[in-house]
Amino acid sequence: MNDNSFDIIIIGAGPIGLSCGVEAVKRKLSHLILEKGCLVNSIFHYPTNMTFFSTSERLEIGEVPFVSHGDKPTRREALEYYRRVKNDWKLNVKTYEEVLSIQKTLSGFNVISNKGKYFSKNVIIAVGFYDKPNYMNIPGENLPKVKHYFDEAHPYAYLKLVVVGAANSAVDVALETYRRGSEVTMVIREDRIKDNVKYWVKPDIDNRIKEGSIKAFFNSNMTGIREREVDIQTPEGKITIENDFVFAMTGYHSDYDFLKKAGVHISDDENKVPCFDPNTYETNITGLYLAGVVCSGMDTGKWFIENSRFHAINIFDHIGK
Numbered sequence: 001m002n003d004n005s006f007d008i009i010i011i012g013a014g015p016i017g018l019s020c021g022v023e024a025v026k027r028k029l030s031h032l033i034l035e036k037g038c039l040v041n042s043i044f045h046y047p048t049n050m051t052f053f054s055t056s057e058r059l060e061i062g063e064v065p066f067v068s069h070g071d072k073p074t075r076r077e078a079l080e081y082y083r084r085v086k087n088d089w090k091l092n093v094k095t096y097e098e099v100l101s102i103q104k105t106l107s108g109f110n111v112i113s114n115k116g117k118y119f120s121k122n123v124i125i126a127v128g129f130y131d132k133p134n135y136m137n138i139p140g141e142n143l144p145k146v147k148h149y150f151d152e153a154h155p156y157a158y159l160k161l162v163v164v165g166a167a168n169s170a171v172d173v174a175l176e177t178y179r180r181g182s183e184v185t186m187v188i189r190e191d192r193i194k195d196n197v198k199y200w201v202k203p204d205i206d207n208r209i210k211e212g213s214i215k216a217f218f219n220s221n222m223t224g225i226r227e228r229e230v231d232i233q234t235p236e237g238k239i240t241i242e243n244d245f246v247f248a249m250t251g252y253h254s255d256y257d258f259l260k261k262a263g264v265h266i267s268d269d270e271n272k273v274p275c276f277d278p279n280t281y282e283t284n285i286t287g288l289y290l291a292g293v294v295c296s297g298m299d300t301g302k303w304f305i306e307n308s309r310f311h312a313i314n315i316f317d318h319i320g321k
Contacts, residue, residue, distance in 0.1 A: 023313060064081070
């Protein structure tokens with residue numbers, strides 16, 4: 001093989017992509033991991049003070065121990081841990097190299113990036129979904145005041161905020177900004193905060209809403225956004241409130257255009273599940289595999305680190321047959 005030819009090319013250097021790299025090393029297969037951002041790019045872009053729902057041992061890959069200071073590891077601890085996995089297994093990772101196309105050939109795949117051209121016998125797509133937000137598709141959503149990501153609360157202290165959503169991300173934004181002096185209003189399509197919100201956080205948000213410290217409009221939707229105010233459709237009718245920033249924590253989705261360009265079939269229904277064998281994770285393209293949350297379509301809560309880190313074993317067992 002030449003320097004640009006590998007047994008396996010893995011697209012995405014998140015925990016699942018790294019897990020696939022570990023499995024390649026274990027089986028003495030040459031590999032290359034291409035990542036358009038930094039190592040574990042999605043985790044890097046999580047809120048600065050985020051704490052994981054999972055315990056540290058459930059985030060472990062490659063038999064590398066993950067020791068954290070508390071029961072639940074932090075974003076900072078996770079970044080350090082996955083760097084250690086990369087170093088311990090000497091994984092061949094190229095960051096800030098975006099894959100532009102995957103071309104099937106008779107003997108494998110040509111993988112074209114913004115920095116080079118590679119060949120591999122098999123390709124694993126292990127990209128996440130965090131850089132593709134679900135838009136509300138309402139007037140004003142393109143204004144700079146509308147954020148689909150949250151880093152930390154300090155810049156928004158003492159301002160009037162609207163948080164759209166009722167899952168973990170929305171709840172974290174609401175509580176963190178409220179405690180920095182922000183005036184927080186939540187807009188929630190459902191009739192309550194989601195049941196799967198982190199168990200140590202849910203009583204807090206429920207109580208803040210109940211006492212009125214955080215205003216919440218249930219069974220409601222945003223309908224318009226302007227520089228100094230927003231419109232909300234509530235069960236009692238449309239209301240307009242003053243507003244400085246909107247945090248649209250409406251979820252994210254996989255890069256369907258990228259998958260389709262590679263030839264992967266996507267279901268026509270609203271779930272948009274890509275075509276793959278649930279036992280081998282091979283797509284409708286022979287030799288092209290999916291791993292991690294990219295398998296889930298719009299139901300991004302189905303797969304996460306702790307229950308998809310084992311995808312690599314199924315994939316490499318199939319490759320080795």
